[in-house]
Amino acid sequence: MLGSGILGRTSLWLYCLLVFAFLVLPIFVIVPLSFSAGAFLHFPLPGLSLRWYERLVEHEIWRVTLKNSLIVGAIATVLATGLGTLAAMGLARARFPGKGLLMALMLAPMIVPVIIVAIGAYFFYRPLGLTGSLWGLAIAHAVLGAPFVLVTVSATLGALDPSLVRAAQGLGASPWVAFRKVTLPIIAPGVVSGALFAFVASFDEVVVALFLTGPAQRTLPRQMFDGIREEISPEILAAATVLVALAVALLVVAELLRRRSARLRGLAP
Numbered sequence: 192m193l194g195s196g197i198l199g200r201t202s203l204w205l206y207c208l209l210v211f212a213f214l215v216l217p218i219f220v221i222v223p224l225s226f227s228a229g230a231f232l233h234f235p236l237p238g239l240s241l242r243w244y245e246r247l248v249e250h251e252i253w254r255v256t257l258k259n260s261l262i263v264g265a266i267a268t269v270l271a272t273g274l275g276t277l278a279a280m281g282l283a284r285a286r287f288p289g290k291g292l293l294m295a296l297m298l299a300p301m302i303v304p305v306i307i308v309a310i311g312a313y314f315f316y317r318p319l320g321l322t323g324s325l326w327g328l329a330i331a332h333a334v335l336g337a338p339f340v341l342v343t344v345s346a347t348l349g350a351l352d353p354s355l356v357r358a359a360q361g362l363g364a365s366p367w368v369a370f371r372k373v374t375l376p377i378i379a380p381g382v383v384s385g386a387l388f389a390f391v392a393s394f395d396e397v398v399v400a401l402f403l404t405g406p407a408q409r410t411l412p413r414q415m416f417d418g419i420r421e422e423i424s425p426e427i428l429a430a431a432t433v434l435v436a437l438a439v440a441l442l443v444v445a446e447l448l449r450r451r452s453a454r455l456r457g458l459a460p
Contacts, residue, residue: 225428243429256414267332271389275340309402336389347381380448
């Protein structure tokens, strides 16, 4: 039995390492190529250069698409954070028939293929005149990002002691003051973590952007997608490296917030 247990754990670790390598190894190909001094993608590298990163800064199209992505990501993050936090608090406190079904519907954007969301948003937005606008894209991205906030805030609220809120209200605090002074500081790591995931989901999204934006509203991922269709240039790999670095930085921040939340709940030293 002991040998079979060791064999099972070893097999599990080996399987996880293979999956991790399958997911991560392409990144280790993209990053070096973005520093290539040549005009084509090939190994070995003819030399190292920052020319493709310089072109990202110099070319107006990349600056405009980056600005559009930041604007859409910021608006989508604010909307998704507000909606997801309110939904999590309402579902945590309420008791009613069909609560599980409502939760599943709110999480549906995480499960439904993005192409379905994009097509539905296009036909819904077209009569409203929201196609070809950054606001329309930001609202659609907020729908995609809200479930991430809902999940993280719900997990944090599960560890919140309701007696703390009742004690604050018993001492004369209004519901808003009790939320601001007691509830919000405790769930803040979950709220911020959800907001980071919502921003990453918006910043990296390309399918919905293809349906809802025109040439003037191109985001950075859409510009990369269009560039890949025309020609594969190291300039695109430089933009991809920037996106990877941003995603890694945000994930590190999210992990630090998770650990802080665990310490506040007494689950970690």
